[in-house]
Amino acid sequence: MLLSMQGISKAFAGVAALKAASLEVEPAEVMALVGQNGAGKSTLIKILTGVYRRDEGTIAFDGRDVDFTMPAEAQAAGIATIYQEINLAPQRSVAENIYLSREPKRFGLIDHAAMRRGAEAVLKTFNLTIDVDRPVAHFDAATRQMVAIARAVTQNARLVIMDEPTSSLDEREVAVLFETIRTLKRSGVAVIFIGHRLDELYEICDRVTIMRDGQTVAKSPMADMPKMALVRHMLGKELAAFQAMAPGEEKPERPVRLDVANAGAGVRVRDVSLTVREGEISGLAGLLGSGRTETARLIFGADNLERGTMRLAGSERTYREPADAIADGIGLVSEDRKIDGIVPDMSIRENMTLALLPRLKKAGIVDRARQDEIVTRYIRALGVKCASPDQPIKELSGGNQQKVLLARWLATDPRVLIVDEPTRGIDIGAKSEILKLLRSLADEGLSVLMISSEFEELLAAADRVTVLSDGTSVKTLPRKDLSEAALLAAMAHQVE
């Protein structure tokens, strides 16, 4: 066995990220490492490569116990990592990037000619002929990835870790990458392949390790793991903590408010069609990397639509930037509150009225009385538990932070509200509260597009669910057809 990680545990600030996780890799095999966001894949890899230190557990590489304290040590031992955001120096040349920190030297000076020759030779083994003197930034994502792999190969790596290597590649580029992986295998190099696109996993990987909630939940040869089973292992089952809140019966068809048809941009969103009617919660489901968040960004104008059309209440719209969408009454509560939502050190009052400030001005100055009125109203309406509106938002629990964010958008009086993973990182009690809130907002006429990875959430709250796979909307399930089995089947769907 080339690599054996056993009983790996790691906690950050008291919160367990890994609980006795394990991972084993044989020489010359491609091991798929899969799991939802937050399952612990990245943490496990970072512990292996010395970015983080483990709290517990053992790591044996090539028969020896190892404990890398920094990435350079793991590299020296023969473990190369190709991160999602490919870690190359963009302004340096291809040849320099391949040999950085191991430059060929003559009389103590860099031997540029030898470096150039070596770079050209190693790239040739991957059927790539490019000007190795040009900066890496001049090349497309696939070529940059090839350069990163070439760097790994010249380091005599025996294990190459690829973190979502296909996420920014088109089909032709993926084929080239897979050919490269096969070349690596033939020379005895093992690969850990972190990915989400099922078809790709089944095409290139020999075995699969599935993680969930910081634990390794399944290991199996790829061939013995049906797609349905793989998806089920990844998503797991959370106890149904909230009862179904939507009325079971089909509601009368209301007019369509948001209608997205054959939308596409780049390689992440290929062909997405979905509708959200007035006063309904429309779910958007799919595995990680299926293009859900990217679809939301398109609707919100954060990315520009390249193909397809979008209609709001019947009239066609194109947004160049989020401000256009906001002016049209579209709001987006994004997935990661900490990154693009809250301003941690500002008060609840300020966080809640951030999007609204331009409208709260009186003679150029924020009208404090109106601000107070709005803040008080929403704190009461949404049941935000806080000491006072002036409390810094970082002191609130996740669920209450989420309510403040919802209030921020509700205060702008939107017609369409997109919520991306609205209950992520929120405890179960608060989850059902947030869902109830969304439900009652919809009942008052708001159109909600809810992105969610949790089946229970979709089953409990959504009036219809559109399932995305590989950037394509593969199925729309009306309320009456919604079931876990139906969602699983749609997610594991193969594009014919």
Next chain:
Amino acid sequence: MQTILRPFAIKSSGDLARLGVMLALAGLILFGALRYDNFLSSFNILSFLRYNSMFALIALGMAFVIITGGIDLSVGGTAAMASVVAALFSPYHWAAGLLGGMVAGLAVGALNGFIITKMRIQPFIATLATMLAAYGTGLLLADNQSVSVSYDTGFTVIGQDDFLGFPIPAWIALAAYVLGWLVLEKLPVGRHILAIGDGEATAGLMGLKVERTLAAVYLASGTLAGLAGVILASQFGAGQPTEGVGWELFAIASVVVGGTLLTGGSGSVGATLAGALLLAMVFNILNFENGLGWISLSAYWQSVIRGAFLLVVVVLQAKLMARR
């Protein structure tokens, strides 16, 4: 043929900007030569080189710092302090003065490197603090006045004499630039400096020793500023605790005009020299213009004109880069 031309090949937008500064320098020299009688006189050339070598040295250190994505505001204060230290040591031996000044600069550089890499303070803040500290130390050591250097130990030779027909400060600067070029272009550490400027986190993940390299760069910048202080003391016969104000800005301007990106990751030693010479040349030409007697520009107006010239060069560069 292709191999011979390789060093001149334009591979990145930075190369284009650097080509631009070389052309601008050549154009300015041509302009001066045609317009003023004594512009190419050996007196003008030698005094130009003698005086501006100090700034060239500081700009070289600054170029390395900026390539890593940092900034060193302490160089002016460091040079002033080093000139005092050099003057105080000059009575013992000319080498004592030389080494004393350089060690003083090295000490500030080491402190900068320590604060930035170990205490993780932003370079702007760290070097702002050491700039103030360096000026203060210089004034303390000099007791708030110029410190006369010794004329008996040969210390003044460093700043005032010639060697093989060229001023010694110019030889020193030339040596420093050749060394700097060698480091940046030919030694692995130079490539690492560029890669760190391109992205510190990435460089770390590629196994480069980021902290050590950064510390070395600030050390070098401090030492070069110290050397400039030695030349200052030697050339003007006194340690000058109140000199050096604004030198860091002149150095930053030289580096930027030389096509080095303030965001780091790109830059060239040769173009930095051209940038420093270009800015100095504007000064020189303004002096000659005054000498013609048609107009009389005060020092204030000269400052305004230099600022405007700097702006024009930087805007032109930005345009050139955007076009690619």
